[in-house]
Amino acid sequence: MAEARDELLKANSNLLFIKTYISMARRKRLLGLFLVAFSGIATILFTIDLLVFQWQGVPPYLKYFLEAVVVACGIGGIYLLSTPGILFDNFPSELKDVMKLKDLDHPRRTEAQLELELQHLRENKRVNTDNLGLGVNERRAAYKEEALVYIEELRIESSFYRRVSHTFQVLVIAGSSLSTLGAGTSYFVNQFSVGVAVASFVVAVSSGVTGYFKFKERSFYSQQTADTIEHEVEAFELGIGRYSGLSENTNQALEVFAQEIHRLRQDQKMREQNLDQPSTKGEEGGN
Known part of the structure; x- marks a missing residue:
């Protein structure tokens, strides 16, 4: 084994x-x-x-x-x-x-x-x-190890979306500041009309991309699911929480653990699908 x-x-x-x-x-x-x-x-x-x-x-x-x-x-x-x-x-x-x-x-x-x-x-x-x-119990034990791999996948994904979100936010802040400064000062408008136009364009594109792809929300949900699964793994290993009365029944504890991890993974998939839908549909689905 x-x-x-x-x-x-x-x-x-x-x-x-x-x-x-x-x-x-x-x-x-x-x-x-x-x-x-x-x-x-x-x-x-x-x-x-x-x-x-x-x-x-x-x-x-x-x-x-x-x-x-x-x-x-x-x-x-x-x-x-x-x-x-x-x-x-x-x-x-x-x-x-x-x-x-x-x-x-x-x-x-x-x-x-x-x-x-x-x-x-x-x-x-x-x-x-x-x-x-x-057997079933051995597969459930292997599923526990797979959950650890899934945690790393989620954290890598969360880190990527977080960096992308921060990049676009910086572009929006910097572009908005430059556009406001250029539009509010006639000297800059005359001297740097191209820069003001480019900055305004960058702000518009960055805002649109951020709102459409929802990088911040994707990062948050991935990190949240990773932390929840990690908490579940720790609870299983320590025999606390829902596993407090199953310390001497490993097979039953593995069954409960597998069911909970499977539920969390399904919830994460549902969140990802909701984020891929237009905002109006996402709001209707949440009601």
């Missing part, structure tokens, strides 16, 4: 690695798209301003600085999109050995390839679990 448990732990660890790499590849792709989109839109705004206002009153150093920022964003975005995925050499050896696409000549694994690897590892875990001939 010890060997079977080690196999399940190794499978859970590999799944966590793959999910982490998928998240990294997705963030890389989204950042590349954002930089390319920002560069393209900024170029259009600069061109319109140049043709209409001919950059009147804009100091040369500011013009060159803005152009350099736009070009750098465009180059950076193109580079990220042209080198998708994660380097295969960075993967741990234990994960490489069980990957289905380990023999590919390309040095990187794209997000789509990693998704295929995730499905492959999940299927392998299911088949191996069946072959190990574990």
Whole structure:
């Protein structure tokens, strides 16, 4: 049974690695798209301003600085999109050995390839679990270890959404401050009309993206679920709370634990689905 448990732990660890790499590849792709989109839109705004206002009153150093920022964003975005995925050499050896696409000549694994690897590892875990001939109680014990992996997944997800939310909030605050300062001072309006326009555009886009994708709420719910599951694991190990009278009946304690963790995971999925719905539908569903 010890060997079977080690196999399940190794499978859970590999799944966590793959999910982490998928998240990294997705963030890389989204950042590349954002930089390319920002560069393209900024170029259009600069061109319109140049043709209409001919950059009147804009100091040369500011013009060159803005152009350099736009070009750098465009180059950076193109580079990220042209080198998708994660380097295969960075993967741990234990994960490489069980990957289905380990023999590919390309040095990187794209997000789509990693998704295929995730499905492959999940299927392998299911088949191996069946072959190990574990009983219900052993499966529940393995589910406890899987809950620990799920906690790490939720915390990684929460940390990502929190960073994204903070980034957009900083853009909104900084852009709003610059726009207010520029609009309230005629000198700045004349000298830095392009900067004011860009700042207003950044504020509008950041506010819209934040309101649509609800990064703050996603981060909060992921962290809340992770903390709740961790509290449940600690209560089970210490034999307190709902497990206080089950210290001598491990099988029954595992059954109660598995039911509670399953409920928490289902609640988390429901929250994620609600966040993916339009605000009006989400409000109707909450009533």
